[in-house]
Amino acid sequence: MVALGAALAVLVGLGAGIGIGIATAKAVDAIARQPEAAGNIRSTLIIGCALAEATAVYGLVASILIIFMIK
Numbered sequence: 182m183v184a185l186g187a188a189l190a191v192l193v194g195l196g197a198g199i200g201i202g203i204a205t206a207k208a209v210d211a212i213a214r215q216p217e218a219a220g221n222i223r224s225t226l227i228i229g230c231a232l233a234e235a236t237a238v239y240g241l242v243a244s245i246l247i248i249f250m251i252k
Contacts, residue, residue, distance in 0.1 A: 187247045193240025197233045204229050 208226040212219045 183247060183251050186251075187244040190240050190244035190247060193243075194237040197237035197240075200233050201230050204233070 204226060208222050211222050215222075
């Protein structure tokens, strides 16, 4: 049961990876359509990716806590 809980918490990383991939694709598309706005798009993308990665790290920490703290 502990392994199942940890596996579910790790799935947060999968969601973050998919989200970052979609955001990157949309940012590249936006830069291709409007090159003069590349700086604004890039900075917004970096902030969004950092927030998504933070969510993935929280999921990783939760899974580690589930594995080692609950016995």
